[in-house]
Each structure stands twice: as structure tokens, then as C-alpha cells.
Amino acid sequence: MKLKIISWNVRGLNNPEKRLVVKNLLRDWKCDAICLLETKLGVMSRSLVGSLWNFPYLDWVALDADYTSGGILVMWDRRVLEKVEDMMWLYSVSIRWWRVVEGFEWACSRVYGPNEDSLRSLLWDE
Template sequence: MVSWNVRGLNDFQKRLVVRNLLREWKCDVICLQETKIASIDRQLVCSIWGCLYVDWVALDADQTAGGVLIMWDRRVLEKLEVLDELVGIQQYWNIHWCCFGDFNIVRFPSERRGASRLTPAMEKFSEFIEDLNLIDLSLEGGSYTWSSGTNQPSMSRIDRALVSHDWKQHFQDVTQWILPRSVLDHFPILLEAGGMARGKSPFRFENMWLKSDGFVDRVDS
């Protein structure tokens, strides 16, 4: 899967760049953010990823901000038996969660170039991740996912993947990579999984258990 804040897809030349990179990466699921397109149709989807075996869902936007386009190869998702989860199960709490994209916030000072202190916004973001019991996957291939592109650029890691524990147990060898940046200020993020896990999952201790009343006494007994 690839997540990428493209900062607008109205320009034909930019769509051509995006299309060529998607062909090179050969991903099964693509999430493009900030499309800035009011209405996305099949013709536009085909111009970005091709028409063969592609399905999509889009959140429309205006020409200045917003908009999300998710595209996927239906053959792969049907094989993995996760298509229903992607396109709209009503019981959201019963599915495996993978939330990835541009969160526009960092967790730690080390994720923003030149930052030296932990801010309240950083603390709230970490609390959000902990409260939902999500895993913040480590990033391979670089430290930052956004750069201003100036001579002394501002840089930060504001793009990331957050997954639930059952999602991570469902797939093997999950790795999050930073891909080379092209004409945009955001680096694409690749989430790669080796395949679905089979058999019994290994035991893993969850830090959230420590917050449960009586947990320590139960372990002691």
C-alpha cells in the first residue's frame, strides 16, 4: 500500500508523474490525499492508474484543499478476503484497522528538524494513539516525510501508518518505507506486508493491560 499527499491532481503533468510512479511501485492499494478535485470519475481514475481491475472510493474536495482518493486492485483484495472491510463494514469495531496518511503532527521533537521540546500537541497525538491501542510502525529509509524544499528546509515526519494489533498479527513482516520524493513536498509512504499470518499467533504483552483495574493483582496471584 502507498499513502501520498499529492497536493492537487488538477494538473495533467502532475497526474502523469503520479501515474508513472504508481506503475513503478506496483502497489495493490493507493491512497492519494489532498486531490483538490471536486468530482472524481472513472476516466480520471484510469488516467492515474489504468482501468484494468481497478476499483476506487473518493472523498470530493474543492480546488484549494481536501479530497481523498483510494484505489485498489480488486483481484488482490478479493484473494486476501479484505475487500468488504475496505469498502464499508458497518461494525467498524470488529475489523482490523490500518490508518495511514498525513496527520499534520509529529509525536516527538526528534521527528521535526530543529525541535527540542515536547509540545502539548505532540503529547495529545501520542495519547490518541495509545487510547485507541494502535501501533506506530517504525519508518525505514529516512527520518522525515515532508520537506519545504528551500535551501535550509523545514523537515518533519507528519506522514505515518498506525495499525491495530490484530491487523499486524494478520499480516507477516510488515514494513513501512519512505519512497523517493519527486515534484512534491511530501514523500510517499509504502506499507509492505509479506503475507497473511497462518496458525496460532505468538504471545505479546500489551502495555494497555497495566491500566486495567486489578491486572497486577491478578498476575501476582
Template sequence: MTLRLLSWNVSGLNNPRKRVVCKNLLKEWKCDIVCFQESKVSSCDVAFFRSLWGSPFIDWATLDAVQSSGGVLLIWDKRVFEKLDVIVGQFSVNVLLRGFC
């Protein structure tokens, strides 16, 4: 299995046009795991994540932004990985995943 991982400093996903660009690129790149840093998003729901990933087979972990700084979104394909544990720190998101082979 080849892992397709993307780590991207997006500098703000509050802009709907930027989310469309990200969604189109993610569809083209076919990533298994995506980490967005500096998302500047203070809270997320299922609709927000699906607007980025474009597939119902997702799971995620987040570190919400504080006012207009920070924010980490970690998204993965549930058909490829199972979430075993999540720890969200003050500046980080740690997720233990098990791959399906």
C-alpha cells in the first residue's frame, strides 16, 4: 500500500472560494490523509468537511483556531484507516490510525 499524505499550510479555509480550490485539488491528488495547518477555522461540522473532501467516507480530528490564528484539520479516508485514538493538544493534533491492507 502506498500512503498518499498531504500536509498543507492553507492560510484560511473560511473563504468559500479557497475551499473549492482545495476540494478540486484533493480530488485530483486522491490523498488518503490530509493535514491543513493555519486553517483559521474556529469550528467545523460534517458539512464543512464534506465540502473539502467531497466523499462521505471521511473521519477527522481538529484543533480549532483561536480568533484569527492557528487551526489544524486532519482528515482521512475511513476506507483506508481506522481511528484508534485522538489527542488534541494546545498546538497539535495526534491521531493513532490503523491501516486496512
């Protein structure tokens, strides 16, 4: 079975009308995992995540935006992918999953970093 993953720079989810557009597209696309970049949301709540992709097998991790820039939300269907662990850094989210049907483990990383040269070193600097 092929895994269907969508990665999308949504450029903000503050507007309820935009969230409705995202929700309708995600329903139509029938994905197994979704990564939304540049959410621009300082706090990601269960109710907000559910308003985007609401079904009983939803799991998710989020990296909150820094004021009004950045923000990463990764959501997946627990029937397809089981989270082994996740790790978040200043501008990235990494998840190690167990692929339930085929029984193998793999990882996914998403990065959304600054465009200022003075801040780019923070992408890899410890």
C-alpha cells in the first residue's frame, strides 16, 4: 500500500475561512500524513487541529510559531503510522514512525527556518 503524504506551506492558519479551505482540501486528498508549514500560530490546541483534520485516529505534533513567523504542524492517521518518538528543535520537527501495515520504521523531518543570514546558523548550531 502506498503512503500518501502532503507537505504544504499554508502561510498562516489564523483566519477561520482559510482553515475551512485547508480542512476541505485535506478531506478531498485522503492523506495518511500531512505537514503544514508556516502556520503562524503561537499555540496549537487539540480543538484547532481537529478543526483541520477531524477523525478518531488523528495524532499530531506541532512546533509553535515564533510570534507571527514559522510554525510546523504534522498530523497523521494512527491506523497507518504509529509514532515511535518525536524531536523538536528551534526550527524543525522530526518524527520516527512505525508503518503499521508493512511493519517497518522510518523517519520524517520538516524544517522551516529564518531567512535572515544572521539567524541561519541557528538551523544547525547547538
